[in-house]
Amino acid sequence: MTQLRFDPALPWWAIAALAGLALLVAGFALWRGLRGWAWRGLAGLAAALALAGPAVEIGTRAGLSDIVILLDDRSASQDLPGRGDQTDRAVDRIAAAAATLPDTELRRVTLGDDPDGTQLGGAIARAVSAEPEGRLAGVIAVTDGRLHDAPMLPEDLPAPLHVLLTGQPGDWDRRLVIEEAPAFGLIGQEVTIRLRIEDQGAVPPSARAGGVDLRLSVDGEDPVTVAVPLDTSLELPVTIGHAGQNVVQIELDGVEGELTTRNNAAAVSINGVRDRLRVLLVSGEPHAGERTWRNLLKSDAAVDLIHFTILRPPDKFDGVPVNELSLIAFPTRELFLERIDDFDLIIFDRYSVRGILPPDYYMNIARYVEQGGAILVSAGPEMASVESLNLSPLGPILPARPTGRVIEEPFLPRLTDDGRRHPVTAGLPGGQGDDPDWGRWLRMAEVTPKPGAQVAMTGAGDSPLLILDRVGQGRVALMTSDQVWLWGRGFEGGGPQLELLRRIAHWSMKEPDLEEEALLADIRDGLSVRFTRRTMQPRTGPLRITHPDGQVTDLPLEAQGPGRLTADWTAPGPGLYRLEEGGISRVLALGPAAPREFEETVADAPLLAPLVAASGGSVTRLSDGIPDLRQVRAGRATSGSALSGPWIGVTAREAATVTGLERRPVLPPWAWLMLIAGLILTGWLAEGRRRA
Incomplete structure (x- = not known):
């Protein structure tokens, strides 16, 4: 490598001024007719050139080897039958052939599994950007052609991209496609899952005859089999049975000859939620804590509350005509017979048996609980009287039996061993230790818990304060004191009354986060x-x-x-x-039952085709034989067929690097001086001969 360089002794503007002056003097001499005008001009230009410092720069170069990138796709879809062996043989053959090419280095990149599928596009982009563009001779990818990051592919490459496809031309596969599935669903209502069963590849006619049996199972229950057609979008209804995660498993039997059954099943998780929690609150009489339950339930946006307070029981005779009262009649029949199943929870707050509800109504409430409903009893002194709910037909499902005694003394509510385990009371703020950091209550009814009931809190003399029980498919909670409102008023520091009451109510309504088991x-x-x-x-x-x-x-x-x-x-x-x-x-x-790797399993390279065409590469099926690797000149064909089989070529780049640099002046200073002096002398002599 030889180049002409300049090392000026003066600024370029000064050298340009000197050259311009020399040309001006030569022009003036020509105008005057002097015979030495040309020699004088050349002398000035020679002086300007000498000040510019011309030098010859001589560099020594060393050739660089070409780089070939070999991408080895080892994603999950490459583990399908036969593809692993094809990949091993092709990679070994290409690596051995690259080692025999003159001045060629091989960069091997192995692509593994990724939760987002085959990231081949990003691997090509990173591998190419890591190498000098002038040395890249080719990119060879051994893959099934199925990639999931096509936007990461570069628009063009400075060298040909050759794709060696694994698999067989006769490969085919059947897969289950979930087109649309809801993330949430209302409990007891149907949701729709839209799906499709499609075939890919060279499907044999025998496999397309008739329909397909599809099995549907919810939460591991016995599956339901449905016959469905192929290549048709279907809508399957699923009923959400409970709150929380409902796992719907959908699968179909594999067919002989298909590539894999990994994409023949799918699992859809649907979170069951309640539309609105419907609560019926019945207050037996006005009292200081009546609004505690009402305020709690009204503050919850997910609760629809119906609240009745019995202000005028049937045994109250004050002589006021009914048509002159501004009260409404208690709709007992509508609430406790016709629409009782519409409620998720019924709360009896200091309710006394005074003849408002006939015995059949209480029996209907008991049936409602046994079939999955819930009641919560917040009792006061009436629990120990002859008007106790325990003496009604509702008594058999209550978790405790009153002794008839009312304890009128201050006491500190404490958690039992079961209470520290039960989600309703476990971890209540201030409840740690034997002496909770709570205020005291002043009154409670003494009861005897029934076998199997769980006592979560105790009061005076370790008498049960909060009892929880299950009856049939429903739940019953009993609080034997009406003094919880003291916590809300801050009596002796108060306590977590809102959290406690919220947990009791939501446990009764089968909130999954409050299940004890x-x-x-x-x-x-x-x-x-x-x-x-x-x-x-x-x-x-x-x-x-x-x-x-x-x-x-x-x-x-x-x-x-x-x-x-x-x-x-x-x-x-x-x-x-x-x-x-x-x-x-x-x-x-x-994870998905059918990961992205197995969504499309038939080997093909439609997403790589544009880059292959733009780079001048090729797509070759390994089932036709492993191609030979050659080195070709730029502009020549990079793939073809020969007697020995197919071949692919990498472009020889002939890259080099400069290893040394030497600079020599065009003339030494004394030679420039003699040249300038000689030109001036020649011009003087030319003018002197004219005068002679």
Whole structure:
């Protein structure tokens, strides 16, 4: 590499001025007719050139090797039958061929699994940007052509891109596509899942004959089989049975000859929610704490409250005509017979049996509870009287029997051992220790709890204060004191009355977060899960996990507090897992049952085709043979067929780097001086001969 450089002794403007002056003098001499005008002009230009410092720069170069990038796709779809062996042979053959090419280096990039699918576009962009553009001779990708980050592909490449496709031309696959699935659904109502079953690739005619049997299962229950057609969008109705996560598993049988059955199933998680919580609050008489329940329930936007206060019981005779009263009649028939099943919770607040409700109505309330309803009794002194609800047909479902005694003395509500375990009372603010940081209450009714009922709080003399029980499919809660309003008024520091009453009400309405016997799964990151077991039992066994392939894992649980055990676990792969412990079972969906890697499994390269065409590369199926690797000149064809089979070419770049640099002046200073002096002397002699 030889170049002419300048190292001026004066600023360029001064050198330009000198050159201009030389040309001006030469022009003046020509105008006067002097014979030496040309020699004088050349002398001035030579002086200007000498001041510019011309020098010859001589560099020595060293050739650089060409770079070939080999992308080895090892994503999950490459593990399908036959593709792994194809990939191994092709990668080894290309690597061996690249080693025989002169001045060629191979950069091998291995692409693994990713939760977002095959990230081949980003891998190509990163690999190309990491190498000098002038040395890149080619990019070779051994893949099935299915990528999920097409926007990351570069628009063009300085070298050809060759795609070596795995798989076979006769490959085909059947998959289940979930087109639309709701994330939430109302409890007891239907939601619709829209899906489609489609075939891809070279589907044999025998596989397309007839319909397909689709199995639908909710929360691991016995599946329902439905016959559906192929390549048609279908809407399947699913009824949300409970609050919280409802896992809907949809699957179809595999067909002989298809690539994989991993995309023949899907798990959809639908969170069951209540439209509105409907609560009926019946206050037996006005009292200081009457508005406690009303204010709590009215402050909850998810609650529809109907509140009745009995101001004039039937046994009250004051002589006032009924038509002159501004009170409305208590709609007992409508509430307790016709529309009782519309309510999620019925609260009796200091309610006395005074003949307002006939016995049949109480029996209907008991039926309502046994079939899944809930009642909450907030009792006062009437609990120990002959007007107690315990003496009505409702008594058999109440969790305690009154002794007939009312305790009129201050007492501090305390949590029992069951209360520290039960979600309704566990962790109440200020309730830690034997002496809670709460205010005292002043009155309660003495009761005897029934066998099986859970006493969560006690009052004076360790007498039960809050009793919780299950009856049939429903729930019953009993608070034996009407003094909770003291906490709201701040008496002796008050207490967490709103939190306590809210938990009691929502437990009665089967809030999943307040279940005392529950198995929870919190998906942390990807396949990592934290299991939480809430229980009233003193000890539990290991958690049994059944994998999608039938393998069973027993996971020990560690105590993290009263009635709460946890364990951290990482699943070996996505799919539907069944959990069981202590008679409680649930289904857990980790990741999609059909990951993105298996959405499209037939090998093809439609997303890579534009970049292949723009770079002058090629797409070759490995089923036709592994192509030979050649080195071709720029502008020549980069792929073709020969007698030995197909071949692909990488472009020779002939890149080089400068290893040394030497600068030599065009003439030494003394030579410039002699040249300038000689030109001046020649001009003088030319003028002198004219005078002679």
